[in-house]
Amino acid sequence: MKHWYWIPGQNPANDNWGITSGVASDPTGFSTGSQHHVFFRNTEGQLQHRFFDDGSGQLLGDVWAGGPFVGNPHAFTHKGQQHVFARKENGDLLHYYWSPTIDPPANDNWGAVGVVVGDPIGLSTPDAHHVFYRIADGSLEHRFFIDAEGSLATDNWGGAIAG
Incomplete structure (x- = not known):
């Protein structure tokens, strides 16, 4: 893995975060205050x-x-x-999640079983968190967790997304 970073007042630099092999997917990540996170699929297919x-x-x-x-x-x-979303080979959605009250991390499928055919992508809004993915008919499915209700909802945005 190659990690580039920049610190104000310094030139850009890079390192490998101690990972010299075993990366089997594109990395994804985020920063939270004073921590910087990266996730990827390793060669065993694990997160x-x-x-x-x-x-x-x-x-x-x-x-x-x-x-x-x-x-x-x-x-x-x-x-x-x-939150990290991925897809299993059988089409199940895989949702990993962690919080200070949920440690070690847990996982579930948000009810999306056997339908996911494209890599999922997610985002956060002030009142919910969302995931989008392509299903077998090429349309875009959307699942989201509504914080105030503590419930999941699903809708289909249609379209014909190519693989």
Whole structure:
């Protein structure tokens, strides 16, 4: 893995975060205050997590249970939570999540079983977190968790998305 970074007042630099092999997908990541996170599928198909903690100066990491999966994962934060979406070979959605009250990380499928044919992508809005993915008929399916209701909802945005 190649990690580029820039610190104000310094020239851009790069390193490998201690990862010299075993990366089997595109990486995805985010920063949360004083931590910088990256996730990727390792060669065993598992979700590999690495993060740098500014306060301690430590580079840490682990494997999040729930795999194996195929394709590229997608990570984002929502209200102090960490979320990563991926897809299993059988078309199940794989949702990994962590928060200070959920440690170690957990996983579920948000009810999307056997329908996901494209890599999912997610995002956070003030009142919900969302995931989008292509299903077998080429349309865009949208699932989202509504914070105030504590419930999941699904709709289909249509379209004909090519693989």
